[in-house]
Amino acid sequence: MSCQRTIHKPGSWIKLTLVLLAALITFGLFQLTGLTFFSDVFVWFPDGRIQKVSPSENGLYYQPQINPDGTQVVFFGNETGSPRIWKADIASGEVIALTPPDVGARQPAFSWDGSQIVFASDMNSGQEHERVEQMHGNGKPPGDLVVNLFVMDADGRNIRQVTSGQYQDQRPTFSPDGKTIVFVSNRNGGMRLWSIPVEGGVEPRPLQSTGWGYRPCFSTDGQWIFFFTNVNGRHRISRMPVEGGKIIPLLNDDRGTSHGPFADPGGEFLLMHSTRGGKWGIWMLPLDGSPARPMQPPGFEEAFHASRAKNGVIAFDVSRRKWVRIAASWVYRRIFSLIPGDKDF
Numbered sequence: 001m002s003c004q005r006t007i008h009k010p011g012s013w014i015k016l017t018l019v020l021l022a023a024l025i026t027f028g029l030f031q032l033t034g035l036t037f038f039s040d041v042f043v044w045f046p047d048g049r050i051q052k053v054s055p056s057e058n059g060l061y062y063q064p065q066i067n068p069d070g071t072q073v074v075f076f077g078n079e080t081g082s083p084r085i086w087k088a089d090i091a092s093g094e095v096i097a098l099t100p101p102d103v104g105a106r107q108p109a110f111s112w113d114g115s116q117i118v119f120a121s122d123m124n125s126g127q128e129h130e131r132v133e134q135m136h137g138n139g140k141p142p143g144d145l146v147v148n149l150f151v152m153d154a155d156g157r158n159i160r161q162v163t164s165g166q167y168q169d170q171r172p173t174f175s176p177d178g179k180t181i182v183f184v185s186n187r188n189g190g191m192r193l194w195s196i197p198v199e200g201g202v203e204p205r206p207l208q209s210t211g212w213g214y215r216p217c218f219s220t221d222g223q224w225i226f227f228f229t230n231v232n233g234r235h236r237i238s239r240m241p242v243e244g245g246k247i248i249p250l251l252n253d254d255r256g257t258s259h260g261p262f263a264d265p266g267g268e269f270l271l272m273h274s275t276r277g278g279k280w281g282i283w284m285l286p287l288d289g290s291p292a293r294p295m296q297p298p299g300f301e302e303a304f305h306a307s308r309a310k311n312g313v314i315a316f317d318v319s320r321r322k323w324v325r326i327a328a329s330w331v332y333r334r335i336f337s338l339i340p341g342d343k344d345f
Contacts, residue, residue, distance in 0.1 A: 035060050037137055038320040041075045043090055044297045046312040053088035053315075055095040060132050061086065062317055063107055063139055063305045067114040067154070068265065070309030074098070074108040074117055075317070078132045085119050087156070090313070098156030099123075104130030105150075106141065111174040115154055118172040118181055118198075120147045124161060137319060141168060149183060151198065162200035171215050174198070175242070176222045182207070182242075184214055193227060193240075207244035215260050218242070219287075220267035228259050228272075237261050237272055237285060252289050261285070262307045271295070271306040271314075282306045282316060 041054040041064045053073050054061035061077035073088045085099040085108045098117070099105040105121040122129050125146040134142055141147050149169045152159040162181065163169045168191075172183040178198060185194045185204065192208035193216055207225070216227040224239045229247060231238065237253045240246065256276030263270055270285040277283075277294055280302040284293045297303050297316060306316045 035080075035133060036135065039077065039317050040320070041073060041088070041315065041317050042297065043073060044314040044316065048298060050297060050299065051090065053090065053093070053095065055086065055088075060135060062135075064315040064317055065109050065262075065307045066309045066313060066315040067110045068112060068310055069114060070311040070313035072114075072154075073315045074110065075315075076106045076108060076119070077135075080133065081131055082129050083132050083135065085117070085156075087154075096156075098152065099159075102129065104141075104145075104147075106130075106147070107139070107171050109173050110154070111178050112176045113178065116151055116174070116178070116198075117154055118149060118151050118162070118174060120170045120172060120183075121150050122147050123150065123159075124148070124164075141170060149181065149196075151181075160200075162198070163196060163204060169194075169204075173217050175218050176220060180242075182216045182218070182225055184216065193225065193244075195242075195244075205244075207240065208247075211247065213238075213247075217261055217263050217270075220263055220265065226261040226263060226270060228261060235259060237270065250285060250289075252292055253285055254292075258283075258285075260305050264308050265310045271308055273304045273306060280304060282314075 039060045039062045040052055041061050043051050043053055056079055059077055059079035061075050064073050064075035066073050071090055076083050076085050078084055082104045083106055084097045085105045086095055087098055088095045103121055103123040105119050108117050108119040110117055127146055130145055146166050147168050147170055148164055149162040149172050150159055151162055167185050167187050169183055169185045172181050180195055181198055182195050184191050191212045193213045194204040194206055196204040211229055213227040213229045216225050225242055226239050228235050229238050231249045235257045236249045237258050238247050238249045256274045258272050258274040260273045261270045269287055272283050272285055273280050274283050282295045282303050284295050300318055303316045303318055306314055308314045
């Protein structure tokens with residue numbers, strides 16, 4: 001009877017060593033700086049000019065909304081530490097923080113008359129506050145973070161709490177008459193749409209009983225709520241009556257992944273960002289059902305989170321990958337390419 005010995009080829013150990021080395025170098029480069037990506041906020045004028053309004057080149061400033069008269073933009077983010085709500089004056093270029101430095105705040109939205117701002121925050125949560133170093137590209141808060149809704153004057157004064165509890169209340173928006181806030185919450189398990197009077201003081205009312213919805217906005221006549229949800233495996237812009245009810249997908253949002261609906265003040269179309277053209281870009285989605293049309297700012301391959309004022313000025317953001325992550329990806333690919341033989345292990 002003969003015994004067979006298992007022979008380990010040196011190449012297998014070389015492969016494993018190189019893969020581990022690539023993983024260690026990649027992880028080390030990822031840790032050189034804290035932010036997972038950079039993001040900047042811009043405004044786009046009807047005459048084609050583009051102006052950057054976020055305060056630095058080395059921060060994450062995200063999800064802007066322009067005020068109705070097109071003179072100011074609010075957004076959230078920071079270079080490091082807790083994300084804050086910021087307001088940029090377009091004419092002067094002045095940028096000021098509206099929320100304290102020691103709490104996390106996100107997703108601001110102007111009232112339709114521009115006098116108030118609603119936002120989500122971990123203020124009063126009793127937890128360790130969120131940091132921009134934790135933020136993901138989709139803009140959603142970490143899964144275990146408690147965030148509630150707050151309203152303040154447009155100058156940052158008179159902050160007051162609207163919702164409470166151990167929930168994630170996020171992506172708030174005002175009704176055109178300023179009396180109601182619709183938002184997204186995990187109060188019944190999934191991320192669904194809820195409604196509450198702007199003064200608070202009562203329990204929020206659910207608008208959805210099934211599925212999920214995100215990034216709501218009101219129609220200009222106050223009769224509909226637009227949002228995006230999963231329709232047959234694809235994220236699509238949809239609508240429902242303000243009192244809740246049947247979810248109706250917009251038929252002209254007919255391809256790609258579509259997010260971030262915003263009702264144009266004229267009431268004839270929505271702005272959205274979508275991959276229907278290949279990359280993420282800004283599109284006009286007419287409410288009469290006619291085909292969607294691209295509305296991409298010149299000089300940008302991708303753009304997100306567009307909102308438009310009555311004077312035609314559009315605010316949007318653009319994300320940038322950090323050079324360390326680009327370097328990390330290059331190192332990983334380079335080392336991986338040096339591994340002899342096939343890569344199926």
